[in-house]
Amino acid sequence: MSRLAEFIFRRRGRNGWHWTDIVTWLWLVGGLFIMFGPAVWLVGSSFKSPAALAEFPPTIMPYVTQKATVEGYDKPLDLYEVTRPDGSKAVLAEVRRIGIVAQMVAPEKPTDIVKVNIAERTPVRTMSFATTNYTEPFTHFDFVRYLWNSVFVTVTATLITLIVNSMAAFALSKYEFRGRTFAMLLILATLMVPLSVIMVPLYSIVSALGLFNNLWGVILPTVATPTGVFILRQYMLTIPDELIDAARMDKASEWQIYWRIILPLTAPALAVLAIFSVVWRWNDFLWPLIVLSRKELYTLQVGLSIYSGELNVQWHFILAMTVVTMIPVVLVFIFLQRFITTGIAGTGLK
Amino acid sequence: MKANVPRRSGSGLGEAAMVPVRLVMGAVDAPLRWVQRRLGIGGMATFFLLPNMLIFGIFVLLPFFINFAYSMTGGTALFLPDRTFVGTEQYARLFDCVNYADPNSCTEDTFWTAVGNTAWFVLLQVSLMILFSLVTALILNRDLMARSFWRAVFFFPVLLSPVVVGLIWKWILQRQGLLNFGLYSLGLEPHTWLNDRNWSFAATVGVSIWAHMGFYTLILLAGLQAIPKDLYEAAEMDGTRPARAFWRITLPLLMPNLLVVVVLVLIRAVQIFDEVYVLTGGGPGTSTLYLTQYIYETGFATQLRNPGLAAAASILMGVVLVILTLVQLGLGRKGENKGARK
Incomplete structure (x- = not known):
């Protein structure tokens, strides 16, 4: 144990403890609980049955009270461990409860009803994962449809973003033409026009194009990202022009230069943009909320928020669906975190 | 980032996936x-630029x-040609107040409530966000x-x-949630947090900090790591106390990053939605109603929707955002110059 502690608390540099070391460890450990705790709690709760969710105080892991079928009773009865007045313990099943007195029977002798004070018994509980929270939304709700809509929007929007942005970045980095600076400034200026500022007229334009209640109405307004053009252009500027000149000499068309030379060389920047785009589009909320009003078109985010706003919130389903919604982003986080953090640190973009 | 020499190796699956792409790209x-x-x-530059533009x-x-x-x-019609011209009436309506400090004295009282809430939110959230992400x-x-690992811990909620x-x-x-359980096990009274005006406001501030802190931490960390280590070694040799080194070395050299972060946080906080x-839906009452939600509800959600009024409010918000962005660009330029001189 002391070896382990020594390993954990071993520090480089100075010997001895400074107050800043203590603050550091408190901050880090506190951060671990505050940052991960809520997500862990969510996952734990998502496996609880509705009865276990309503319990207070709650448990971290999902438990259910064990039940037993007793002869003479239609429904399975809850099992309790009862402390008898003489100190011995027995497992009894509850028939009914009146005030603080419970009428209980031993499962072996269903005819003898024993009256027990409810303070003298504790439920017999076992850990149990309510996987139906996960499986039922797939059959009872339009969950599969929401999932499909989200996947469709995310994949399509990302593909179009990559193609359209890389073409624009190619033009802006490898060609001399009048208005190039103007085009670049125009693109950067749109960074100042967030959705919340233009949502009313954008809605009317999308409606006029017949894209209201259409997944393309969610996709198209988001694909020409100024950040994407910016990242890709900066990267393409580092590709030597000689490659292009040589290709032209070999009678390559401009289109061939774009997709056979420039695109493969831009792969790392394209990967970063693809990761960002997937996360952006998967998480989009306000715009899909405005454009999609038909249930069968909802994305996961919209569907979740609508369900959770209903009067009788079915938390056991909501929590499970929230976990499913989290999964792609968590996967991105686990496998591609390095790209994202260097991307952000390098460009200051999100 | 620098471009690498292309590699001619690829996994079989990746190669197979590329076949249709090659066909399409070759066909066009x-x-x-x-x-x-022609x-x-x-x-061709115009051609490449065209789709994006x-x-x-x-x-x-x-x-x-x-x-x-x-x-x-004015009016409720969606398309511009169907709408009636009213001049600056919508702006006049937004600004029609007896006393600007008291939303109830205004014709559009919810707008001023939203403005007031957003102002408080921005003030608290930005200062706490900077403090937490800097520490x-x-x-x-x-x-x-x-x-x-620790960096990932703090960054994790950013992607959610x-x-x-x-x-x-x-x-x-919620009433039977984890927080109340914590209070209960400490022997304290549980509380319905999101039904309380002040607590739900605090919750929106806290939750938005929780969700975005890691992003700004990353930018600041990149700035800190760019500070040359020999400065600190020199300071240590001169017997400078760590606190003084922080105020005299760390903070001034981090300033460009810090200013960028401040403006980024500000821009995001103004648009919180x-x-x-x-979490709260703007409630209880209007205690967590912020500007974007006001625009959204005025333009789309309410029975008596008023796109003109929502547009006017969004333009006012846009003006604030443009000012903040210009400040950011100005500061960014300043920071670049500093970096170039070093």
């Missing part, structure tokens, strides 16, 4: 050669300009074991969707 080559003959090489024009620039027209019209960045910049963030915390803050909408 012949017609595009024809286009190139336009010339320079004209078209989408930009239709979905960003056009709405931006007709937003002004919208704010000058976290300073701590992560120390000689730590497993630094990338606002809806997921809202639901996670709604679940924790998603998490709050899921």
